[in-house]
Amino acid sequence: MKVPYSWLREYCDPGMDPAQLADRLVMTGTEVERLDRIGPPSAEGFVVGKVVKCEKHPKADRLSACMVDTGDGERPIVCGAPNVATGQTVAVALPGARMPNGEKLRKAKLRGIPSEGMILAADELEIGDDHEGIMELDPELAAGTPLSEVLPLGEPVLEIEVTPNRTDCFGVHGVAREVHAITGAALAADPWAEDAPAEGEGEASDYASVTVDVPELCPRFTARVFTDVQIGPSPLWLQARLAAAGQRPINNVVDITNYVMLLTAQPLHAFDLDKVPDGALFVRTAEEGEKMTTLDDVERTFDAETVLVCDKDGPSGIAGIMGGQRSEVSEGTTRVLLEVACWNGTNILSSSRKLGLRSEASSRFEKQLHPELCMRAQRIASRLLIELCGAKMVPGTIDVAAEIPQPRRLLLRAERAEGLLGMRISQEDQKTYLERLGFEVQSTGGDLEVVVPPDRHYDVTREVDLIEEVARVHGIDEHLPTTLPAVGGAVGGLSREQRLRRRAEDALRDLGFDQAVGWSFTDPGEAERLRIPAEDPRAQPVLLANPLSEDQSAMRTTLLGSLLDIAARNVSRGAGSLALFESTRVYLTEGTGEFAGDRPAPFAEPHRFAGIAVGPLSPRSWRGGGEAADFFALKGVLEALAQQLGIELGFAPTEEPFLHPGRAAAVSVAGVPAGWLGEVHPLVCRTWDLEAAVAFELDAAPLLAAATVGDERYEDVTTFPAVYQDLAVVVPAGRPAAEVRAAVMAGGGDLLRAAEVFDLYEGEQLGEDRKSLALNLEFRADDRTLTDEEVAERREAIKAKLGEIGGALRE
């Protein structure tokens, strides 16, 4: 909402400069986005002039050589406007005047003729966009009169961001009331206090009729009729105000409707009564699929919820949003029907969204205006139509109204404001602030009884709303004490899961991985690029109904896609090696999320840890290294992560569509599936333009549930010494190491505390299809020192267990 300062001051002059006022507004809850200045930076050098002589320029057809009386004598001015003529009263910029773009006007010679100034068109002062010709001023004005006495020059404009609750501040008068409230400066009488004289013939109902089929969507429809209307341009002061407020002047009738809307926040619409058959208007909802061409020359199609204003020939406007072309006011209009209506805000909001059509009117109506405002606007507009268009108002107002809401009465209890705010505001001050804001206030038994004015009816509905009003006018920044709440016994902290999640993230970081934060959205084609078959649940993501683009229309079901995206982007920017992880959620259509609250989350949102490595994990150096990370490099990372959490991960061969079929493992923890690890399928790598990559994705829940870190129990490892032995085992080449280890552990029984594979050998001397694994064993008992016999016995048992899986000790 743009508020020209001079217009504001007409209703409330705060007696301070605009910047000061802007600060005060900001600190009391009215956001001032900008403070602009329209037109020249200073009024100096702009005067009224009289064209005394006007001749064609001898050397240029389009130019006129004029003599202009500017009060201090006559001066030559060359003018390019086609409409300049002797006898005109015009606006003149003298040499030295600063134009709106900041340039200083200088004396010049145009095609040999001196020119000491400039005769101005409206756009040159930024009080309109008319450059067709120069402005003609009131001939009564004396030459040399400072132009600023006639037109606003260098008009400061406050651009206010109105919050949706403050419909009143969508009008200059509402802002003036606000200024009155926060500064205490006097507020002028309500501009709608006085109605216009009705001097037309007959009764409004003789000329027009209004039928409202949908009173719930149109709580009030008022109409007045004007005859003898003379269409023409608006006076300059009106044009200047509209221009400063960001509206283009059109003609006097349309300008008046816009002007009154900008003043009162109540939109109006003028019909050419002669283009409304029989003057009969009907308000109804549209037929499904009904069409109409709006003022902006676009054919619109409606659904059955859109409310239309129709005449006997069909729709003539979309209620509260935009008028139609058919009955638009034009140059030939002599009789005007002025509609001022009140619409259902929710319906207007929904229709305007569906049509993708927002207007100054709809943006006000959608926030729900009070039916009471209609007559305010009728009264002001009527006076202006008579004054500026020579119109006659026909007596009577057509007023089709559903029940108008009773004024709201609220009780503001004596101690309540202090109880909520923590600062004391005397009841006298509370009363003053509310009255300045337009509320009627009476003290009753220590409390205040408050009547809410119509333009705050939908905003101020409860005691707490009144408290906010008095708090902000009183000055929160100045008066509010600073305290901390008494938290009682509350002790803050992270949950076990949150603590462990942080630990896992830190572990991955300390293992050399950079944390990434990828988009939750992806494109529905990602699953296919990952070779995930359509029937896989991971290929059936939650889809958005209104995505910004197809690329961001599906919620990701795996973190792999965005890690590949991020890796590919970095590689294309020259990164040689990458190790990235992400710790966040995926979104699954199967299952529901487990979160606090009475209603389960619509979808499951399990937290995941995922990582990707491209190129070496340990950097290449002059000493070697730099081998690209492979399956085992990342498996080592996961094992280190597992140690940080105090869990043991299981790895079993698996297949995932996006992984190398021979280099993929299903990861489990305590027998519960927890995700996958593997080298990314070469075809998937190719799709992402990566040479090779290895990745993992783990569900946080089973990992964190199994975690023992923080809850470890002391184990005595010093009283009785351990026996360490190495063991070489020859097994068939296809026998997984995990099975060999399991056999060793089974044979070792309780005494065998650890068995780790530390070497792998495959060679001819073992025979075909055989491999040798070397394991390091730790035997220990809690209650005694082990004897050689006991250990030898266990070794025999291990040998037997290995025999069962086709293995033998290599002695």
Added chain:
Amino acid sequence: MLERIEEIRAEAAAAIEGAGSSAELEELRVRYLGRKAELTSILRGIAELPQEERGQVGGGANRARKELEALLEASAGRLDASELEAKLVSDRIDVTLPGAPSRRVGHSHLISRTTRLLEDTMIGLGYHVAEGPEIEHDYYNFTALNHPPGHPARMLQDTFYVQSHPDVLLRTHTSPMQVRSMETQPPPIFVVVPGKVYRRDSDATHSPMFHQMEGLAIAEGITLADPQGTLLAMCRAIFGPDREVRLRPHFFPFTEPSVEVDVSCFQCGGTGELASGERCNLCKGQGWIEILGAGMVDPNVLGFVEQHGYDAERVQGFAFGIGVERVAMLRHGVPDLRRFFDNDVRMLEQFG
């Protein structure tokens, strides 16, 4: 015989002292003290000498032997030290070559770090950390937060909806967890809710996905002065101990009164002017930076959880929401919101 012993001793002593390497020394040891050495055979042959010579020759030979042994040892020590020195000198390395790289050093994402900073600050003030769904029911995101269907305040947040679920959306703020938390825990409640939020908007200052942290404090006797103190403490933890905050009235549907909170600019100290006299570019000369929205929880919101013990006449409290990216941008000078989600490792590796 004694003369011969003296000759051998003198010859050997000279040779040992003149030895230039430990190998040479070893050779001399064998020559003069070895099994075949003359001195050794003299000692061995003592028994065959006449009784009266035995004592003199044996004593002389033993003395000579001990003296030579001592000399050998001393020379060996001398030679070892000098040879080691020579060896070490020849073992010299180029200390200017790069060190052997340890594993890579990983980095936390700035969003994650900033979120933790915010969480930890609030934990210190007695808050718990709660997390809620990102794909949420309209009810929690809007209706229960005093945005009835068709309410224009819904327009403030352009919302992503889920296909074929008209009442399911991507949460536009972390606020839905206010009601979820209150449904789960009776008052008093002190909780913060970090997480991803979504709005249908994309440019340098708007990202369709970003991060917020919600705060909610409900108990008996909480007033608007309490968020002022709480947010002052938080802003000081984030932006430095000298910061001040100011509360400006604003409008949010789910708080009443509502305020926007500004923190005094940490670049210019709130003066709006840099030491050089130039206008502060961070706060644009204002001295204040808008940092978050807050307010007293609207009684209508409490009305949705009245059956869970939230009687608006008995308990009241405040809520706030702070943008994680905004804090990170301000603290670390990141110019564009979109950089956070680009994940360029050259940026990731700038931050610990």
